[in-house]
Amino acid sequence: MKRGPSFLAAVILALGAAMFGSASCSQPPIQCVAGHGPFIAKYTLVEGTGTCADLVGEEIGVATFLAPNADGTGADYDARSIAVQSDTFGGLVQEREGLGAGEDDLPYALGAYTTNPDERDLCFAGGAAGTAALAPAELDLPEAEVMDSMGNPITLPARRLRQTWEDLSLYVTAAAPGTQMVGTMTYEDLIEGCSATYTFVALFPAVPCAKAGPDGEPTNEPDDALCDPEGNAAEGRTPSGINPDYRVKCDPTLLYCVLDEPPRAAPR
Template sequence: MKLRWMAISGGLAAAVVTAGACGSEPVAPCVVGRAVFESSTGSFATTYELKAGQNPDLVCARLKPEPLGLQKFFNPDPKAPDTVGVRSARLGNLLRDFASRLSDASKASATAVGPFASETPGEDRFCTVPQLTPTRLDVTEAQAPDGGILPAQEFGYTWSNLRIYNTPEIPGTQFTSDLVYTENGCTAEYTVKGIWPVVSCQGADGGPDEAKCDPYADYDAGRLRGSGINPLFPVKCDPDVRICVLTGEVPSAP
């Protein structure tokens, strides 16, 4: 299917409306945060929470916060739904590191894609993508530089119930989703949530700096501008990966 990119900033998206029935209030279509902010283009600061009953000691149960790309695609067929693509930064690194050991089919599956359930948000203000195509990277066995054997590996991402919050105050800049992640036969289930944009909070000493997540400038401290994160979002600096992440639920504001 031929796809074309949709690039709409959060502010512009809030102003885009579809005409409803005569006399009815216009309803904004589903949008996904996409404006460019420093190095963040359509990237969401994403956290992974293991669902109940999962074993946190398993290798597949250790996903860390990271940037995750969400992208809305217009469907050229006006009768067909638009779609959303999803790809994590970690998956991008796997594609790079194992590029010579991946089949074309694995590479083609790297971006999970699924159709919106409706053109406009539901009554709960969420735009829902119930199912997305699974991603499976099958890394073939290979010979190591020292003559040894590099074992075959497999990684899988199955996203579902992707829900993107859409209101004038939060125009497609918060999402939540379910994820089944597999790694070499190990499987874990997660609840995932994220906010746009991705903001680094690494301090001058290399450690976390909470001030960099502050949406407001502090001239006395020499910080001439805020983080760019919506002031409605409760956030903290993740100490492991040093990006600002959501601490509340989705939606975390009206």
């Protein structure tokens, strides 16, 4: 699993996204938003073939933004969209930066997002609750010659990938402004000829929780204490930033904090 930079920022810059925050007690009920930063998504395989079926989870960036209103003087708060970009796709785009490859690709899924949470505090995209499908993320990257950090030539292989995000549901309240997401993701490697479909549960923010070794470097052991929303100043642990209303644990495979309870984002 890759643990690269936050790709939410890249999505926002690419789209010119207009982010908006949660409502105060003097404002109307919160509209559909999403956590501003990387989520950690845990995948559960439904069916698949080849290396496409080997995914366990990754960071994903999510951005919501508004369409301009009719006269172009502001935003239309009843016409919003959502973009989803995986760490895998973001890393490949960053790897090929400046090579002129994939400039016409869409490295993030993109489409309409509902405006107001329903009676269960859920917002939808990607075909859920009658919403339109999201355009899939697609990369078509030719083979490229680059130099490594030591100045030696290396060849980056051609990659043709598609990632489809469907049936997205986000839990949105003033206290939890889009910090849980569930849905379905299909990953296709068009060169290898494999495909796999997963369900996923995503939590914001993405918090690594690998136990530190004697040298201070992360190990392969989980540490649930790193998921504590309050932290521990005496032990030098900062708060995780995860909503204290959520029950979480450190996933021993991902080594990220994940939900340890049924997701509130799941439609009931």
